[in-house]
Amino acid sequence: MPDHDRASPHAPGRSSCRSxxxxxxxxxxxxxxFLAPLGLVFAISFASRGTYGGxxxxxxxxxxxxxxxxxxxxxxxxxxxxxxxTTAICFVLGFPLAYVIAxxxxxxxxxxxxxxxxxxxxxxxVRTYAWMILLRQDGLANRFLMxxxxxxxxxxxxxxxxxxxxxxxxxxxxxxxxxxxxxVERLDPLLVEAAxxxxxxxxxxxxxxVVPLTMPGIVGGCVLVFIPSIGxxxxxxxxxxxxxxxxxxxxxxxxxxxxxxxLGSAVSFVLMAIVMAAVVLYYRHAxxxxxxxxxx
Amino acid sequence: MGTGLQxxxxxxxxxxxxxxxxxxxxxxxxxxxxxxxxxxxYFTWSDYVGPEIIQEFxxxxxxxxxxxxxxxxxxxxxxxxxxxxxxxxxxxSDFMVAIMIQQGLLSELDRQELPHAALLEPHLQALPxxxxxxxxxxxxxxxxxxxxxxAVIPTPPDSWAILWDPRYKGRISMLNDQREVFGAVLxxxxxxxxxxxxxxxxxxxxxxxxxxxxxxxYTSDHYDQLLASGEVVLAHGWGGPVARxxxxxxxxxxxxxxxxATLWADCLVVxxxxxxxxxxxxxxxxxxxxxxAARTSERLRFASTSRPxxxxxxxxxxxxxxxxxxxxxxxxxxxxQDVGRGIRLYDRAWTELxxx
Numbered sequence: 001m002p003d004h005d006r007a008s009p010h011a012p013g014r015s016s017c018r019s020x021x022x023x024x025x026x027x028x029x030x031x032x033x034f035l036a037p038l039g040l041v042f043a044i045s046f047a048s049r050g051t052y053g054g055x056x057x058x059x060x061x062x063x064x065x066x067x068x069x070x071x072x073x074x075x076x077x078x079x080x081x082x083x084x085x086t087t088a089i090c091f092v093l094g095f096p097l098a099y100v101i102a103x104x105x106x107x108x109x110x111x112x113x114x115x116x117x118x119x120x121x122x123x124x125x126v127r128t129y130a131w132m133i134l135l136r137q138d139g140l141a142n143r144f145l146m147x148x149x150x151x152x153x154x155x156x157x158x159x160x161x162x163x164x165x166x167x168x169x170x171x172x173x174x175x176x177x178x179x180x181x182x183x184v185e186r187l188d189p190l191l192v193e194a195a196x197x198x199x200x201x202x203x204x205x206x207x208x209x210v211v212p213l214t215m216p217g218i219v220g221g222c223v224l225v226f227i228p229s230i231g232x233x234x235x236x237x238x239x240x241x242x243x244x245x246x247x248x249x250x251x252x253x254x255x256x257x258x259x260x261x262x263l264g265s266a267v268s269f270v271l272m273a274i275v276m277a278a279v280v281l282y283y284r285h286a287x288x289x290x291x292x293x294x295x296x
Numbered sequence: 297m298g299t300g301l302q303x304x305x306x307x308x309x310x311x312x313x314x315x316x317x318x319x320x321x322x323x324x325x326x327x328x329x330x331x332x333x334x335x336x337x338y339f340t341w342s343d344y345v346g347p348e349i350i351q352e353f354x355x356x357x358x359x360x361x362x363x364x365x366x367x368x369x370x371x372x373x374x375x376x377x378x379x380x381x382x383x384x385x386x387x388x389s390d391f392m393v394a395i396m397i398q399q400g401l402l403s404e405l406d407r408q409e410l411p412h413a414a415l416l417e418p419h420l421q422a423l424p425x426x427x428x429x430x431x432x433x434x435x436x437x438x439x440x441x442x443x444x445x446x447a448v449i450p451t452p453p454d455s456w457a458i459l460w461d462p463r464y465k466g467r468i469s470m471l472n473d474q475r476e477v478f479g480a481v482l483x484x485x486x487x488x489x490x491x492x493x494x495x496x497x498x499x500x501x502x503x504x505x506x507x508x509x510x511x512x513x514y515t516s517d518h519y520d521q522l523l524a525s526g527e528v529v530l531a532h533g534w535g536g537p538v539a540r541x542x543x544x545x546x547x548x549x550x551x552x553x554x555x556x557a558t559l560w561a562d563c564l565v566v567x568x569x570x571x572x573x574x575x576x577x578x579x580x581x582x583x584x585x586x587x588x589a590a591r592t593s594e595r596l597r598f599a600s601t602s603r604p605x606x607x608x609x610x611x612x613x614x615x616x617x618x619x620x621x622x623x624x625x626x627x628x629x630x631x632x633q634d635v636g637r638g639i640r641l642y643d644r645a646w647t648e649l650x651x652x
Contacts, residue, residue, distance in 0.1 A: 256370065
């Protein structure tokens with residue numbers, strides 16, 4: 001990263017290395033509980049499965065070759081689609097919300113943020129079950145729509161792709177709002193005022209001032225929503241009726257239902273590669289935005 | 297402005313702490329709690345035991361019982377194979393008992409310690425998967441069939457074919473259980489549900505793929521609620537949940553199709569790695585006590601294997617064909633068996649069905 005040199009004069013080199021040992025517990029933790037299991041999963045992804053499940057240590061690349069089957073491509077495509085749609089909807093819903101929170105009086109902000117975070121106080125599974133009750137044929141959502149006269153007959157909501165996306169957006173919206181809030185809070189209102197003074201239209205104020213200046217928050221929020229939604233499995237299982245799989249369901253299915261751990265591990269690694277690509281993209285992008293901003 | 301960031305850091309920390317709390321549900325292999333009461337770990341199906349039954353045993357034996365649940369036989373096996381230890385008693389079904397014996401996961405039972413387990417219904421003694429009862433005690437038993445709403449489906453169905461009827465598109469639920477779903481379609485094709493013929497299983501998969509657009513959901517957990525709320529009008533399922541739906545919606549009926557269906561028995565077993573084998577024996581014996589077994593049967597609406605318990609349950613339970621299969625049904629029912637290497641065929645076909 002090019003920022004590195006610029007940052008170093010601020011942090012005295014020697015003392016930072018002397019305090020290196022402080023990182024030891026963290027490194028040990030990551031090494032033992034993250035990297036070692038990851039290595040094991042990687043090794044298993046090249047093993048074979050036993051008749052009743054379990055692992056037979058015979059090297060094979062068959063698990064990865066199996067994934068070339070078009071059905072796996074379909075699941076991957078479906079997962080990417082669900083995750084992208086969820087991210088887009090979260091952004092459209094989350095940006096104005098974050099903007100309003102960040103621009104509201106300072107004493108209200110903690111309360112509003114608390115409200116955004118409130119759902120996390122309840123178990124995710126319980127909240128998903130609540131959605132099942134809401135989306136049922138005689139559920140609150142349908143009764144509300146019929147009461148308003150929007151629809152005559154109850155809509156098929158539960159166990160449809162729509163229900164999956166509703167569940168995903170509901171679950172991950174706070175992950176979008178929080179980074180956006182931070183970005184908007186940092187945005188200097190004077191810059192927006194300056195743009196108005198220079199006769200920028202509403203649209204150009206938004207696209208040429210607000211969006212570029214809050215880009216790190218936008219990208220951060222999108223990554224934070226995209227990554228958990230592409231790996232989601234509870235939502236598609238409960239709200240989608242286990243009829244269509246996302247990649248998370250496939251991994252769960254391979255591990256817990258058909259007990260093909262090697263194939264499950266291979267799928268996990270493919271998913272991890274996608275997530276990794278998304279993160280790298282994020283850092284590239286965030287880095288570039290930071291540079292252009294500083295360049296100005 | 298910096299306080300905003302700090303606040304967010306705090307929130308994220310709370311969030312992570314919450315997520316971390318969820319993963320702390322692993323069974324604890326150390327049997328002794330702070331009060332040094334022994335802890336028995338019971339691994340069973342979700343909603344398969346009444347809390348008051350557990351509490352009574354805890355009081356009587358001055359122990360603590362931790363209940364952990366699974367939702368399919370495959371999940372049970374997968375969790376045990378992945379090295380989950382610390383469980384004392386588990387409840388696999390018939391064919392899974394055979395697999396677990398073969399995999400060396402079970403501990404031999406001391407029949408001397410299990411007087412109540414000797415009083416089984418005559419036809420549930422010497423079952424094919426464990427003829428001498430060395431490893432397992434049948435606990436609850438029943439059939440798999442179709443629960444339907446007679447208010448919507450006026451002519452009582454008698455065949456699996458009703459689950460392929462396009463008139464009920466989007467109002468059908470199937471079990472989320474590979475052997476049961478394939479069992480139903482194989483019987484409807486006039487085949488054994490234990491077939492290992494690749495062509496037969498392929499044909500069964502094709503039939504299930506044709507059915508899939510009609511299916512609202514694959515679920516093994518809450519089809520009783522779906523039936524009771526009218527969300528589905530046809531549910532492939534175990535008799536017990538259908539009987540529970542009847543209590544809420546009297547128009548619900550249960551049928552075991554004429555082509556035949558599964559006869560099942562969930563069995564109490566002690567795991568080879570069980571930390572408290574003696575206590576596990578007492579627990580199994582307790583669950584088989586006629587009074588306890590009858591109360592369990594009433595609550596879950598599954599038939600108890602205990603002969604004396606049959607006399608203790610309410611007549612309405614005993615006479616409900618969804619709970620206690622009538623004797624004339626037995627000859628068209630089939631035990632599910634361990635299909636050995638053939639399971640790979642089912643695994644693959646089930647994965648392809650679910651992926652489509």
